[in-house]
Structure formats: structure tokens, C-alpha cells
Amino acid sequence: MTIRVEKLSRSFGEIQAVKGIDLQVERGETFGFLGPNGAGKSTTIKMLCTLLHPTSGKAWINGYDIERDSSRVRQSIGIVFQDPTLDEYLTAEQNLYYHCMIYHTPVKTRAARIDDVLQLVGLDDRRKDIVKTFSGGMKRRLEVARGLLHEPQTLFLDEPTVGLDPQTRRSVWEHVLKLRDRTGLTIFMTTHYMEEAEYCDRIAIIDHGQIVALDTPAALKRMVGQDVVALTTPAPEQAAALLERHLNHPVRRAEETIYVEGEDGQALAASLIRQLTLADIEVRGVNVTAPTLEDVFVHLTGRAIRDELASAKDRLGARLRSRGRLRR
Amino acid sequence: MLKTTQPAAIPQSSPGSRSGPVFFIDFEGIAMIWRRDMVRMWRQRSRLMGAIARALVWLFALGFGLRGSLGTIAGFSYEQFVFPGVIAMTVIFSGLQSAISIVYDREFGFLKEVQVAPTPRSTLVIGKCLGGASSSTVQALIILVFAPFASVTLTPLNVLATLGATFVTALAIAGMGVVIAMWITDFENFGTIQNFITLPLYMFSGAIFPTRQVPAWLHAILLLNPLTYGVNAIRGVLLGYDIAGVPLNLAILLVFTGVMVMIAIWMSRKEV
Numbered sequence: 001m002t003i004r005v006e007k008l009s010r011s012f013g014e015i016q017a018v019k020g021i022d023l024q025v026e027r028g029e030t031f032g033f034l035g036p037n038g039a040g041k042s043t044t045i046k047m048l049c050t051l052l053h054p055t056s057g058k059a060w061i062n063g064y065d066i067e068r069d070s071s072r073v074r075q076s077i078g079i080v081f082q083d084p085t086l087d088e089y090l091t092a093e094q095n096l097y098y099h100c101m102i103y104h105t106p107v108k109t110r111a112a113r114i115d116d117v118l119q120l121v122g123l124d125d126r127r128k129d130i131v132k133t134f135s136g137g138m139k140r141r142l143e144v145a146r147g148l149l150h151e152p153q154t155l156f157l158d159e160p161t162v163g164l165d166p167q168t169r170r171s172v173w174e175h176v177l178k179l180r181d182r183t184g185l186t187i188f189m190t191t192h193y194m195e196e197a198e199y200c201d202r203i204a205i206i207d208h209g210q211i212v213a214l215d216t217p218a219a220l221k222r223m224v225g226q227d228v229v230a231l232t233t234p235a236p237e238q239a240a241a242l243l244e245r246h247l248n249h250p251v252r253r254a255e256e257t258i259y260v261e262g263e264d265g266q267a268l269a270a271s272l273i274r275q276l277t278l279a280d281i282e283v284r285g286v287n288v289t290a291p292t293l294e295d296v297f298v299h300l301t302g303r304a305i306r307d308e309l310a311s312a313k314d315r316l317g318a319r320l321r322s323r324g325r326l327r328r
Numbered sequence: 329m330l331k332t333t334q335p336a337a338i339p340q341s342s343p344g345s346r347s348g349p350v351f352f353i354d355f356e357g358i359a360m361i362w363r364r365d366m367v368r369m370w371r372q373r374s375r376l377m378g379a380i381a382r383a384l385v386w387l388f389a390l391g392f393g394l395r396g397s398l399g400t401i402a403g404f405s406y407e408q409f410v411f412p413g414v415i416a417m418t419v420i421f422s423g424l425q426s427a428i429s430i431v432y433d434r435e436f437g438f439l440k441e442v443q444v445a446p447t448p449r450s451t452l453v454i455g456k457c458l459g460g461a462s463s464s465t466v467q468a469l470i471i472l473v474f475a476p477f478a479s480v481t482l483t484p485l486n487v488l489a490t491l492g493a494t495f496v497t498a499l500a501i502a503g504m505g506v507v508i509a510m511w512i513t514d515f516e517n518f519g520t521i522q523n524f525i526t527l528p529l530y531m532f533s534g535a536i537f538p539t540r541q542v543p544a545w546l547h548a549i550l551l552l553n554p555l556t557y558g559v560n561a562i563r564g565v566l567l568g569y570d571i572a573g574v575p576l577n578l579a580i581l582l583v584f585t586g587v588m589v590m591i592a593i594w595m596s597r598k599e600v
Binding site: 049050051071072074075078081083084085086087088090094098099100101103104146224 | 354437440446447
């Protein structure tokens with residue numbers, strides 16, 4: 001087991017940010033940690049990375065106690081933060097070499113490791129360039145590469161793609177998933193993008209400092225409801241009557257469209273179409289909708305993640321603007 | 329049999345076994361902080377040149393402007409007397425600045441990379457002190473080239489001694505800078521605080537006037553200012569002015585550095 005968390009809590013004065021959470025992450029798993037802003041995500045991730053002491057509870061990362069063995073924990077994890085942490089006035093290579101120094105990787109293997117990680121994220125042709133000249137996506141990829149230099153067993157990604165455009169986000173993820181498949185790395189990530197949460201083997205949703213759900217994306221979606229099949233036909237009344245007889249329960253009908261709920265939307269649609277065709281009822285259109293992780297999130301937290309994303313972007317935008325001003 | 333590597337079948341080596349214990353002093357981590365400061369100093373050569381130019385303006389304006397009206401101080405002309413003060417000036421500006429760059433690193437993110445690394449908190453503090461001291465010493469070396477203009481005689485011995493005294497002085501100033509950087513959490517106030525500290529420390533240090541025959545209140549301020557001891561030490565070894573006091577001044581600076589480093593390490597124990 002890579003991450004084990006037992007009754008982990010953290011308070012800031014009167015406010016209890018994290019209220020005794022438990023979770024376990026297996027080796028090689030990609031684990032998503034979702035929740036509204038202020039739900040306790042960052043506090044938890046900081047405790048796991050030994051940047052914050054828990055008020056109570058315990059946690060082990062790669063077998064090391066986060067309180068007693070913090071430098072071993074640090075040595076065994078890679079971290080990519082939401083905010084950039086590169087030195088923009090140095091070259092890509094210098095940033096990587098300094099990381100090797102402060103993580104004490106064996107001197108003899110440094111050059112090879114740097115080659116390796118640069119190739120992995122597709123930046124080997126930019127190694128001598130000053131980081132300031134990189135695009136947002138390239139900087140992110142360089143940070144991922146740096147996080148991997150010391151061969152960590154677990155990679156923490158704290159909203160690694162916030163503020164990047166969709167194409168860049170995809171390219172960052174392609175690289176991350178590629179190296180996950182190649183190295184068997186355990187990934188613990190937070191994100192506000194639901195399509196990125198789909199990459200996870202399992203997801204925990206945290207709200208008000210407590211884990212409110214923990215399961216695979218598919219199981220979480222089943223929790224909020226079933227798939228819905230919508231059939232359009234020129235004879236809706238006839239079709240509805242037939243399907244009600246066949247399914248043994250009433251169906252919803254709105255004008256020319258009939259809605260049927262079921263476990264497996266695809267298979268259900270196929271069987272419904274077959275029934276209608278056998279009865280010589282024409283089917284003009286079919287649409288299957290499955291619950292999304294977005295639905296799960298709203299269902300569990302009562303907040304849309306899109307709003308959360310907007311405010312996360314606002315924060316980042318404000319920060320970048322203030323930086324721009326200060327640099328000039 | 330010495331066996332240091334993991335079995336080849338496991339692709340991920342066990343990091344704990346490789347790093348060994350992390351001591352209170354992490355030499356390689358300190359080297360990393362220092363080296364980064366040196367690279368950045370070289371990258372920002374224009375800033376270095378600016379600092380030299382500023383020092384020379386002070387030297388020529390004060391040294392030659394006031395020479396006629398001041399006469400001699402303990403047998404030294406005013407431009408000779410003020411020359412070590414100008415070296416001290418580069419120390420206070422660049423030593424303080426390079427240590428306070430921690431505030432920039434915090435604002436622009438790089439500090440976090442150091443804070444999450446498996447290295448003790450002393451790494452950043454000591455690395456920054458050494459970085460500030462080194463860049464001040466480089467500047468002092470450049471300024472020494474102009475010594476003949478101020479009729480200051482250079483010998484290999486007094487050049488080496490001056491660089492050594494500069495290094496020790498800059499360590500103390502950088503240590504103070506690191507404490508200030510740990511204390512400042514608001515980036516917006518940073519410029520104000522820097523101005524508020526740098527200039528008074530320079531003016532009230534004996535860099536531009538002799539510390540004898542000053543009013544008691546001023547003397548008290550001078551004694552509280554670490555740069556005073558630095559100026560005394562640099563002037564002592566470069567000019568032979570009050571040379572007997574040099575060891576005491578250097579000792580005070582070293583103790584002050586130690587105290588500052590301890591305070592800075594203690595202050596950086598805050599959670600990220």
C-alpha cells in the first residue's frame with residue numbers, strides 16, 4: 001500500500017479544516033481527490049507531503065510515517081503544485097540539476113536521469129533555454145519532469161492543469177499517463193476538471209473536511225442515478241404503451257420522445273429499438289445519456305464544480321496579474 | 329559485502345535507503361542554494377554593474393567633494409578614510425538584497441521547491457548567507473581596483489585580508505537579511521522595509537564619518553549596528569586604521585551571524 005491515512009485531522013484555531021479522514025491508496029493507483037474550494041483538499045495534501053502537521057491522526061506514505069519520518073517521505077514523493085515553483089531565470093537543465101542536488105540523487109546518474117525525464121515530457125530540445133521563454137504547458141511539463149527526477153514512488157499533483165488551455169491540458173495529461181503506465185507510479189491528484197477525474201482509478205470526494213464518497217468513477221456515477229434512453233418516434237403513444245407492457249413499469253413521454261431509465265443505457269437502447277421495430281413502430285432517433293462526475297459532485301456537495309473552477313481561475317489570474325505588475 | 333543497490337527486478341529504487349540520514353547541515357543542499365545565487369548574479373550582470381557604479385559615485389562625490397573641507401582623520405585623507413566605507417556600502421546593499429531575495433522566491437514560487445525537499449531548514453538560511461557573502465566579496469574585489477584613485481595602497485596581504493573581512497561582514501548582514509525576509513510575509517511592503525533598513529544602516533555605521541567624538545546617542549546607535557563592526561574591520565585591515573580592534577570586531581560579527589542564523593532557522597520552522 002502506498003498511502004494509508006487514519007483519522008487524519010487538522011484544525012486552524014477554531015476551524016476544523018479536516019475532520020478525521022481515512023483512506024488507502026494502492027501501489028500504481030491513480031487516485032483523485034475532489035471537493036469544493038475550502039473543503040480541506042489542500043490541507044490534506046499538505047499534510048501528506050509533510051508541509052503541515054496534523055492536529056491528530058496518522059498517515060504513512062510509501063511506508064514512512066509523515067510525522068516521524070518526514071524526510072524519507074519527502075524523498076519518496078514528487079510534487080507538482082498548483083502554483084509554479086520553477087526558477088524562471090535559469091535554464092530547464094539548471095532547474096533539473098538543482099533538484100538533483102537538493103534531493104541528493106547519485107551524482108553519476110544525474111545526466112542520464114535529466115535526459116530521461118526531459119525526453120519523457122518532450123522537452124529535450126529546449127533543455128538549454130531559459131524557462132522564462134517557455135509556454136504555460138511547457139513549464140508544467142518541466143515541473144512534472146522535475147518531480148520525477150529523484151525516482152519517487154508517489155507523485156502528488158495539486159491541480160496540475162489549472163489555467164491551461166484544453167489542448168495543453170491534454171498534452172500534459174498524455175505525458176503523465178504515459179509515464180504512469182511506464183513506471184507504475186502511484187498518482188494522488190486534485191483537479192477541478194471532471195474529464196481529468198475520469199483518468200482516476202478511484203475518486204474521493206471531500207466536503208466540509210470529511211470524505212463524503214470514495215469509489216471508482218463508474219460506481220460514483222451509478223450512485224446518482226441510472227442511464228437515460230430517449231427515443232423519438234412518430235407514434236409516441238403506441239410506442240409508450242408497448243414499452244410499458246414490455247418493461248412492466250410506466251415510462252415518461254414528452255411530445256414525440258419517450259424516456260426510459262436503466263442500468264446499462266447502451267444495451268437498453270438496443271433492446272427497446274428491437275421491440276419497437278418488431279412491432280413496426282418507426283424509431284427516428286435515439287439518445288443515451290449517462291450521469292457524469294459533474295452530476296455526482298453536485299449531488300454530493302450541492303455545488304457545481306464549474307463554479308469552483310471559475311473561482312480557481314480567478315485566483316490564479318489575479319495572482320499572475322499581480323506578478324506581471326511587480327516584475328515590470 | 330557492500331550492497332547498495334536494489335534488486336534489478338524492482339524498477340523504482342527505494343529512496344529512503346539511498347539518501348541515508350539527512351543531517352542538520354546538508355552540504356549539497358547549501359551548495360545548490362549558493363550556486364543558484366551565483367548563476368543568477370552572473371545572469372543579472374547589469375545589476376552588479378549598477379551596484380559598482382553606485383559605490384563609485386559615493387566614493388568620488390564624498391571622497392573628493394569633502395576632502396578639502398575635512399582635512400585628515402588620524403593621518404588619512406578623507407578619500408582614503410571613506411574608501412573602506414564604500415566597500416561596506418556594497419556589502420549592505422548587495423548582502424541584504426541577496427538574502428532578502430527569499431521574499432521574491434516566496435512570491436514567485438521557487439521557495440516551495442526548497443521547502444518540500446528532504447533537506448533541513450538550515451539549508452536555505454546558510455545557503456543564502458553564503459550566497460550574499462560571496463556576491464558582496466566579488467563586488468568588493470571589483471571596487472578594490474579603484475583603490476589607487478583614492479590613494480589607498482594595495483598589497484597582496486591587505487587585499488586578501490580586506491576580502492576576508494568583507495566576507496565576514498557580509499555573512500552578518502546577509503544573516504540579518506534572512507531574518508528580515510522570514511519576518512516579511514507581505515510582498516507589497518517589502519520595498520518600503522528595504523529602504524527603511526538599508527540606508528540608515530549604512531549612514532549610521534561609521535562608513536562615512538569617524539566613530540570617535542560623536543554624541544552619546546549616536547554612539548549607542550553605532551554600537552547596535554552590525555555594519556559598524558564590519559566597517560571597523562575592513563578599514564583596519566585595508567588601511568591599518570585602528571588595526572588592534574580588528575579581531576574583536578570580526579568576533580562580534582561572527583557571533584552576530586551565528587545568532588541571526590539561529591533566529592532565521594527558528595523562524596523558518598513555520599509551516600508552509
